[in-house]
Amino acid sequence: MPPPQRRPGGRTARIRAQVLDAVLVELGEHGFDGLTMEAVAARAGVHRATVYRRWNDVGGLLADVLDAASGDDWHPPDTGSLEDDLAALNQEIQDAMTAQPSVMAALIAASFRSEKAADAQQRLWEDRYARCEIVVSRAVRRGELPPGTDARRLLIAATAPLYHQLVLLRTPPDPLLPRHAARTAALAAAAGAFGSPR
Amino acid sequence: MPPPQRRPGGRTARIRAQVLDAVLVELGEHGFDGLTMEAVAARAGVHRATVYRRWNDVGGLLADVLDAASGDDWHPPDTGSLEDDLAALNQEIQDAMTAQPSVMAALIAASFRSEKAADAQQRLWEDRYARCEIVVSRAVRRGELPPGTDARRLLIAATAPLYHQLVLLRTPPDPLLPRHAARTAALAAAAGAFGSPR
Numbered sequence: 001m002p003p004p005q006r007r008p009g010g011r012t013a014r015i016r017a018q019v020l021d022a023v024l025v026e027l028g029e030h031g032f033d034g035l036t037m038e039a040v041a042a043r044a045g046v047h048r049a050t051v052y053r054r055w056n057d058v059g060g061l062l063a064d065v066l067d068a069a070s071g072d073d074w075h076p077p078d079t080g081s082l083e084d085d086l087a088a089l090n091q092e093i094q095d096a097m098t099a100q101p102s103v104m105a106a107l108i109a110a111s112f113r114s115e116k117a118a119d120a121q122q123r124l125w126e127d128r129y130a131r132c133e134i135v136v137s138r139a140v141r142r143g144e145l146p147p148g149t150d151a152r153r154l155l156i157a158a159t160a161p162l163y164h165q166l167v168l169l170r171t172p173p174d175p176l177l178p179r180h181a182a183r184t185a186a187l188a189a190a191a192g193a194f195g196s197p198r
Numbered sequence: 199m200p201p202p203q204r205r206p207g208g209r210t211a212r213i214r215a216q217v218l219d220a221v222l223v224e225l226g227e228h229g230f231d232g233l234t235m236e237a238v239a240a241r242a243g244v245h246r247a248t249v250y251r252r253w254n255d256v257g258g259l260l261a262d263v264l265d266a267a268s269g270d271d272w273h274p275p276d277t278g279s280l281e282d283d284l285a286a287l288n289q290e291i292q293d294a295m296t297a298q299p300s301v302m303a304a305l306i307a308a309s310f311r312s313e314k315a316a317d318a319q320q321r322l323w324e325d326r327y328a329r330c331e332i333v334v335s336r337a338v339r340r341g342e343l344p345p346g347t348d349a350r351r352l353l354i355a356a357t358a359p360l361y362h363q364l365v366l367l368r369t370p371p372d373p374l375l376p377r378h379a380a381r382t383a384a385l386a387a388a389a390g391a392f393g394s395p396r
Contacts, residue, residue, distance in 0.1 A: 108366065109310045112307045112310040112311070113310070113311070118368065122367065125366070125367050153359075153378065153382075156359050156362055156363065156367075157355070157359055157379070157382050159362075160358035160359045160361070160362035161351075161354050161355055161358045163358070163361075163362055163366055164354055164357075164358035164361055164362065165354065167366065168306065168323070168361055168365065169320065169354075170320050180351065180391075183391060184351075184355050184383075184386045184391040184392070185382075185386070187385070187386045187389040187390070187391045188382045188383070188385045188386040188389070188391070190389070191385040191386070191388070191389050192385070193378075193381060193382040193385045193386070194382075
């Protein structure tokens with residue numbers, strides 16, 4: 001789902017914000033292999049000992065970046081139709097995954113390297129899919145979908161092809177895929193594929 | 199898609215088969231982090247120098263495991279209906295991904311660690327999706343789908359939710375998902391979602 005966004009700093013949150021921003025920049029530039037506590041501390045302008053004390057290791061930094069993203073104010077697109085909402089959501093995903101550098105792609109890759117990052121990545125997915133459920137409930141309210149439509153399954157059907165192509169198959173981004181995957185899920189939903197909650 | 203299978207040995211292929219089998223076992227037991235040239239050589243009963251000379255490094259071993267899988271005789275299920283073929287295919291994927299240990303899951307994780315493994319994994323995906331296109335062409339011949347149905351898109355829509363859940367979201371396996379994702383793709387296909395080649 002959409003990538004973590006930078007947070008505005010606040011009092012004691014200032015150091016955290018500086019450090020996490022530095023992680024995003026370092027990760028985008030050098031990937032997991034180039035991410036070090038030293039480089040993050042230097043870029044953040046924070047003493048190395050502080051970074052070690054608070055985050056312990058690179059996995060701790062990544063986990064906190066991901067957890068911080070759950071505190072942002074991201075919300076899914078609201079276009080007025082299910083297919084368009086899903087297409088706009090997929091376009092956000094594709095844009096985030098194909099940005100140069102892509103923080104989102106780097107975080108996903110890092111989740112295969114660090115247990116802490118994997119756990120935090122899982123919490124972020126849950127947060128994002130939960131926030132997206134409103135896309136489905138709005139469609140139900142508009143009468144586009146039957147009540148009881150399984151929001152999570154529909155959302156995963158709509159977004160999974162994007163991740164599959166970009167993260168696993170590693171094919172070049174297909175500009176038509178965000179719309180096509182959205183339409184596929186909307187057609188399946190209209191045909192009753194997600195019709196009853198489980 | 200389905201995991202690499204062990205190959206029967208042949209003359210000069212014997213050493214390769216022993217080494218690649220050893221990689222699968224080591225990878226399944228210890229994951230990428232525990233995979234070493236030494237352990238593979240020892241388990242295969244092959245001199246370490248031979249393994250280094252022929253495969254160079256762990257990435258080279260993984261790449262060869264994946265390339266060897268393209269030479270197996272795997273073919274997709276043929277049940278007589280599109281939805282059942284897709285459901286059986288998805289069940290194979292879910293079984294392979296949730297096996298303990300799962301060589302397939304370990305190979306996918308390794309593709310985030312080694313460029314060579316990533317390239318080879320990509321070739322294997324291409325091989326598997328190409329072999330699966332017959333599932334769609336059979337459905338076209340039976341009149342279940344219109345001619346010109348985009349086989350690859352349909353196959354990705356059918357299988358992507360499995361990979362998304364198991365590899366990225368890391369949710370516990372859902373025993374209903376193989377069938378449900380198959381039905382979703384079949385319903386979308388019947389509604390014309392993959393109706394024209396691009």
